Amino acid sequence: MSQIPALKTTPLNAVHRRMNAKMVDFGGWDMPVQYSGILDEHHTVRNAVGVFDVSHMGEIEVRGPDALNLVDYISSNDASRLKIGQAHYSGLLYEHGGFVDDILVHKVDDDHFFICVNASNQQKDFDHIVRMNNMKAKVEFASDRYAQIAIQGPKALDTLQKMTATPLASIKYYHFTDCEVAGAWARIARTGYTGEDGFEIYIAPDEASGIWDKILEAGAEFGIKPCGLGARNTLRLESKMALYGHEIDASINPLEADLGWIVKFDKDGFVGKAALEKQKADGLSRKLIGFEMTGRGIGRDGYEVWLDGKPAGFVTSGGPSPTLNKNIGLCYLPLEAAEVGRTIQIMIRNQPVDAVTVPTPFYRRAK
Amino acid sequence: MYPENFRYTKEHEWVSVEGGVGTIGITHHAQGELGDIVYVDLPRAGTVVAQGKTLGSVESVKAVSDVYSPVSGEILEVNELLTNSPEKLNEDPHGAAWLVKLHLSAPDELLHLLSSADYQIYVGEKA
Numbered sequence: 001m002s003q004i005p006a007l008k009t010t011p012l013n014a015v016h017r018r019m020n021a022k023m024v025d026f027g028g029w030d031m032p033v034q035y036s037g038i039l040d041e042h043h044t045v046r047n048a049v050g051v052f053d054v055s056h057m058g059e060i061e062v063r064g065p066d067a068l069n070l071v072d073y074i075s076s077n078d079a080s081r082l083k084i085g086q087a088h089y090s091g092l093l094y095e096h097g098g099f100v101d102d103i104l105v106h107k108v109d110d111d112h113f114f115i116c117v118n119a120s121n122q123q124k125d126f127d128h129i130v131r132m133n134n135m136k137a138k139v140e141f142a143s144d145r146y147a148q149i150a151i152q153g154p155k156a157l158d159t160l161q162k163m164t165a166t167p168l169a170s171i172k173y174y175h176f177t178d179c180e181v182a183g184a185w186a187r188i189a190r191t192g193y194t195g196e197d198g199f200e201i202y203i204a205p206d207e208a209s210g211i212w213d214k215i216l217e218a219g220a221e222f223g224i225k226p227c228g229l230g231a232r233n234t235l236r237l238e239s240k241m242a243l244y245g246h247e248i249d250a251s252i253n254p255l256e257a258d259l260g261w262i263v264k265f266d267k268d269g270f271v272g273k274a275a276l277e278k279q280k281a282d283g284l285s286r287k288l289i290g291f292e293m294t295g296r297g298i299g300r301d302g303y304e305v306w307l308d309g310k311p312a313g314f315v316t317s318g319g320p321s322p323t324l325n326k327n328i329g330l331c332y333l334p335l336e337a338a339e340v341g342r343t344i345q346i347m348i349r350n351q352p353v354d355a356v357t358v359p360t361p362f363y364r365r366a367k
Numbered sequence: 368m369y370p371e372n373f374r375y376t377k378e379h380e381w382v383s384v385e386g387g388v389g390t391i392g393i394t395h396h397a398q399g400e401l402g403d404i405v406y407v408d409l410p411r412a413g414t415v416v417a418q419g420k421t422l423g424s425v426e427s428v429k430a431v432s433d434v435y436s437p438v439s440g441e442i443l444e445v446n447e448l449l450t451n452s453p454e455k456l457n458e459d460p461h462g463a464a465w466l467v468k469l470h471l472s473a474p475d476e477l478l479h480l481l482s483s484a485d486y487q488i489y490v491g492e493k494a
Binding site for chain 1: 405408424427428
């Protein structure tokens with residue numbers, strides 16, 4: 001008899017259940033999909049502040065004199081340009097140029113990098129990095145050492161500032177600092193997956209529920225709400241942030257995914273460089289583009305996209321945009337058609353429904 | 368919460384009948400499970416539907432759910448309110464946010480549906 005493996009849980013699992021979150025199996029993790037409702041949580045993040053448990057995300061640490069050399073070899077962005085206390089988004093690629101994962105690389109010290117990776121890819125990512133480590137860097141699977149909480153929205157800074165003496169306004173976008181939050185050690189990064197200002201904090205797992213409660217307390221005056229993965233997805237889609245398994249996977253490279261900015265061709269050899277150079281010289285066959293439904297219906301993940309009466313691709317992510325009050329999505333189209341202003345059809349339950357390609361991101365916050 | 372004069376299905380639809388005309392909707396339990404409803408797709412008046420077959424679909428932010436007809440018949444009227452205000456399904460699923468009215472072609476089918484008490488036991492909302 002085969003047994004269904006138990007779902008993995010974060011240190012905040014009991015908190016979610018106590019707070020009556022609706023829980024779902026998210027890639028093998030028992031995670032909250034919503035608390036008060038996806039629309040309410042979405043608007044709360046856009047207008048005030050929301051807090052998310054993202055402890056399912058993985059962490060990998062690379063240390064030693066060869067740390068930079070290894071990170072620069074496995075990552076498509078240029079880690080040598082990072083200053084201590086700075087982070088950037090990057091691709092962990094295969095030799096053929098497709099994504100192993102998309103990652104956030106933090107430079108903690110000259111000989112120490114901290115990499116945040118996707119929950120369901122963490123073991124694969126770790127194995128990949130270890131396999132590529134033909135140097136003397138030390139690669140550590142560190143996911144068990146960290147819980148992660150995201151505080152996102154225009155009131156995120158005011159909320160978190162009440163819990164730490166460190167002046168948060170001095171942490172620039174995509175920078176981080178190690179400091180105390182509510183008396184506990186924390187790595188505070190000004191990063192996020194919502195398109196709003198905000199922070200992602202890495203803390204010890206046994207501090208997670210105490211800090212979670214204190215964040216809710218600190219944010220109460222701003223109308224803070226706990227948010228689930230449902231709102232996280234609608235928020236990131238409006239901001240056109242890629243989701244592994246949707247916009248990117250092993251069969252898709254960063255140039256196709258409109259992520260050419262994370263590929264630094266001017267740096268020395270990195271995994272995938274040769275394949276991407278060839279792809280660039282030969283020209284792309286397809287590219288990611290945004291669309292907006294013009295007919296009645298919602299184009300969703302996996303629905304077929306038609307162009308000039310023929311199937312041309314699939315929706316990678318699609319759904320309602322609560323901020324814009326439109327139905328939006330992303331899809332791959334043949335390069336010659338991947339331009340703004342094209343009429344396409346999304347097949348919704350065997351009926352073609354009109355949509356038009358539009359500029360992205362769909363939503364950009366006012367600076 | 369669940370009117371005594373409605374009949375219910377295990378797929379979480381309800382039907383109430385008056386003078387051979389059935390009004391069909393989804394249950395309070397169903398709207399709660401779906402979350403924020405953002406789109407409702409229903410057949411035109413005149414369409415003939417069979418018991419247990421797809422009547423239409425209801426979409427929440429995250430997902431699409433089929434709605435099955437609790438009884439067979441010809442659609443007489445579709446609730447226009449839901450075209451522009453699908454969120455009414457979250458607010459008043461047993462009242463203003465009914466889906467369709469139809470002329471029952473086989474009223475005996477009602478005998479196989481759940482009573483209010485049985486439905487509440489089925490969804491675990493009654494001690």
